[in-house]
Amino acid sequence: MRNRITGTIVFVFVGALLCGGCAKKEVVKPEETAPAAQAAPVTPAPAEQPKAAEQVKPAPRPPEPAPQVAETPAAEAPVSSEAPKAGAREQAPAGEAAGEMRMDLKTVYFAFDSSELSAETRDALSKNAEVLKMSPGMKIRIEGNCDERGSDEYNMALGERRAKSAKDYLVNLGIAPDRISVISYGEEKPVDQGHDEAAWSKNRRDDFVIAK
Amino acid sequence: MIKKLLLISILLLLPGLCSGQTYLDIAAPVSGKPQLVLAPSTTLSGPASPEVAKELSELFSLDLGLAGLFDVTTAGQAAPGAPLLLKSAYAVNGNSLVIECRLFDQVLNRELTAKRYSGSIKELRRMGHAFSDEVLRVLTGQKGPFTGKIAYATKVSGNKEIFVMDYDGFHPQRLTNNGSININPDFSPSGREIVYTSYKKGNPDLYRREIYTGAEARISARPGINAQGTFSPDGSKIAEVMSKDGNAEIYLISRDGRELARLTRTPAIDVSPAWSPDGKRLVFVSDRLGKPQLFIMDSDGGNVRRLTTEGSYNVTPRWSPKGDRIAYARQVPGGFQIFAINPDGTQDTQLTTSGSNEHPRWSPDGRFIVFSSTRNGAEAIYLMRADGSAQTRISRGRGPDSHPTWSNGW
Numbered sequence: 214m215r216n217r218i219t220g221t222i223v224f225v226f227v228g229a230l231l232c233g234g235c236a237k238k239e240v241v242k243p244e245e246t247a248p249a250a251q252a253a254p255v256t257p258a259p260a261e262q263p264k265a266a267e268q269v270k271p272a273p274r275p276p277e278p279a280p281q282v283a284e285t286p287a288a289e290a291p292v293s294s295e296a297p298k299a300g301a302r303e304q305a306p307a308g309e310a311a312g313e314m315r316m317d318l319k320t321v322y323f324a325f326d327s328s329e330l331s332a333e334t335r336d337a338l339s340k341n342a343e344v345l346k347m348s349p350g351m352k353i354r355i356e357g358n359c360d361e362r363g364s365d366e367y368n369m370a371l372g373e374r375r376a377k378s379a380k381d382y383l384v385n386l387g388i389a390p391d392r393i394s395v396i397s398y399g400e401e402k403p404v405d406q407g408h409d410e411a412a413w414s415k416n417r418r419d420d421f422v423i424a425k
Numbered sequence: 426m427i428k429k430l431l432l433i434s435i436l437l438l439l440p441g442l443c444s445g446q447t448y449l450d451i452a453a454p455v456s457g458k459p460q461l462v463l464a465p466s467t468t469l470s471g472p473a474s475p476e477v478a479k480e481l482s483e484l485f486s487l488d489l490g491l492a493g494l495f496d497v498t499t500a501g502q503a504a505p506g507a508p509l510l511l512k513s514a515y516a517v518n519g520n521s522l523v524i525e526c527r528l529f530d531q532v533l534n535r536e537l538t539a540k541r542y543s544g545s546i547k548e549l550r551r552m553g554h555a556f557s558d559e560v561l562r563v564l565t566g567q568k569g570p571f572t573g574k575i576a577y578a579t580k581v582s583g584n585k586e587i588f589v590m591d592y593d594g595f596h597p598q599r600l601t602n603n604g605s606i607n608i609n610p611d612f613s614p615s616g617r618e619i620v621y622t623s624y625k626k627g628n629p630d631l632y633r634r635e636i637y638t639g640a641e642a643r644i645s646a647r648p649g650i651n652a653q654g655t656f657s658p659d660g661s662k663i664a665e666v667m668s669k670d671g672n673a674e675i676y677l678i679s680r681d682g683r684e685l686a687r688l689t690r691t692p693a694i695d696v697s698p699a700w701s702p703d704g705k706r707l708v709f710v711s712d713r714l715g716k717p718q719l720f721i722m723d724s725d726g727g728n729v730r731r732l733t734t735e736g737s738y739n740v741t742p743r744w745s746p747k748g749d750r751i752a753y754a755r756q757v758p759g760g761f762q763i764f765a766i767n768p769d770g771t772q773d774t775q776l777t778t779s780g781s782n783e784h785p786r787w788s789p790d791g792r793f794i795v796f797s798s799t800r801n802g803a804e805a806i807y808l809m810r811a812d813g814s815a816q817t818r819i820s821r822g823r824g825p826d827s828h829p830t831w832s833n834g835w
Contacts, residue, residue: 326716326738364740364754364761364783365608365827366653367710367717369629370666370673370694373650377672396628397650401585401606 317344318421328374330382338379341421342386352392355379356420359400360413372397379419460507461495469516477515481553488557488571493810508532522546526556538563550595570788572834576610576619577806579826587621594819611655616832620654620663631665644682653697657704664698675709688726699743708742708751719753735773741784745791752785752794763796776813786830795829
């Protein structure tokens with residue numbers, strides 16, 4: 214399945230940037246100055262007298278509050294109009310930033326360690342497809358999520374699989390693939406913080422977010 | 426701020442203790458550990474500081490007790506004739522501190538090592554850990570891991586940010602502060618850099634960051650997932666999970682993010698790569714047979730074979746620095762437990778039982794495994810010996826804390 218993730222195209226343009234930062238770069242000894250001078254001649258000395266000297270440069274400690282040069286989101290205007298507002302959105306610690314609503318698009322749910330679409334999920338996706346057909350200019354991002362039980366590393370991939378599974382279904386219903394981007398949040402964005410099946414079943418989901 | 430300081434240490438090279446000869450054979454079954462006595466710390470010069478003396482004593486007790494090789498006691502409890510004696514002395518002068526530490530073999534009546542450290546008073550614990558590393562080096566031939574740092578992800582500020590702390594949980598320091606989701610920290614072999622994944626620009630992208638300066642590069646920002654970066658043992662390459670070609674696959678990239686190789690090609694999920702210490706193989710997680718299991722492949726992607734056959738959900742493997750064991754987490758009723766298995770699939774052993782335990786990572790000397798656990802409520806960072814003994818909480822915040830990884834000594 215070919216997947217076009219419009220939301221991330223903008224980042225390709227940006228490329229890897231080395232944020233040396235505005236702050237003056239502090240000089241760091243790159244490598245430990247290991248036993249530098251351990252070879253001084255061993256001279257007879259009183260029992261408790263150290264004999265050979267070894268200089269150890271202590272590793273620099275991390276900056277107390279790390280200089281957050283690199284962390285401030287650079288004022289990165291969307292390069293193209295296709296760019297979703299994901300970047301801006303993620304800066305907010307929680308919740309939706311302005312300009313994004315979930316409107317009538319329905320969240321769909323999954324079984325544990327599964328990206329299979331249940332009958333109920335397919336019904337909801339069909340309704341979402343109708344919404345998209347009525348708003349031909351609308352682009353969406355499908356956000357795949359998992360419950361906390363699986364491995365978070367594996368769940369990163371499982372969340373993406375869930376999002377793509379929903380995308381494939383919508384495309385089969387006639388929605389143009391370039392209207393749909395996907396992203397996985399793994400188990401990092403639970404809607405219910407609980408630790409039981411009632412919470413988990415709400416967290417194994419795809420959210421549908423209007424990207425533009 | 427950089428603390429310009431100088432640590433001066435003194436090492437006595439004794440004629441009787443050549444390389445390869447050790448006082449303790451850690452592989453042998455322990456029948457009565459040798460006693461190691463901590464003498465009360467005294468002043469070299471200047472006024473006595475009970476705080477310094479107490480902190481040193483507690484630090485040595487913790488480090489050397491965790492090592493599991495000695496019966497560590499303080500001088501008051503010492504049986505006469507204890508084979509090992511650790512003496513320390515300090516001089517506090519304003520904000521500067523000098524510490525001299527010596528280890529004696531009282532049976533052979535000789536000094537095994539002596540070191541002198543000087544620097545800021547804030548470096549007290551670092552100096553003490555450096556001598557603990559040295560004690561293990563002298564007695565076993567392999568230095569301790571106590572000057573290594575633990576990087577981890579914590580939600581203490583509401584979202585997951587990357588922090589580093591001392592191996593024993595002291596001095597937690599924030600590395601990221603972007604309000605987004607930051608996960609999967611992994612140290613370079615030098616311990617001075619990490620790679621991690623952040624959503625701070627929307628997509629899960631991989632960043633390489635110089636810990637000390639904060640200088641950072643976004644090295645992998647392909648469409649989809651860019652996560653779980655892990656440095657090769659020589660530091661020249663990074664194994665990474667990307668989904669740019671359709672689903673989660675394992676790739677090798679350069680330190681600058683250039684793609685070097687694609688290692689997996691399946692419609693299944695392939696994640697969590699971890700290098701063998703010689704850099705010739707990787708262990709990873711795949712659900713190509715249905716459920717997530719551990720597999721081993723050559724570092725060119727060839728010669729894939731399944732490692733785990735027990736359990737229906739085995740994840741997050743890490744190869745031990747000696748190469749003889751692979752630690753991982755298995756899903757069991759009620760959560761995860763940490764196991765270790767030989768690379769040939771034998772001796773699959775459960776190491777934890779209390780609470781749910783995940784994310785095992787080895788200390789750089791292979792003596793310990795650091796992991797996250799929910800045994801006392803919120804997820805926190807713990808460590809244990811490689812055999813599962815001495816399980817000890819190390820993170821001190823309210824958490825939740827996860828994804829620990831232990832650097833080489835600084």
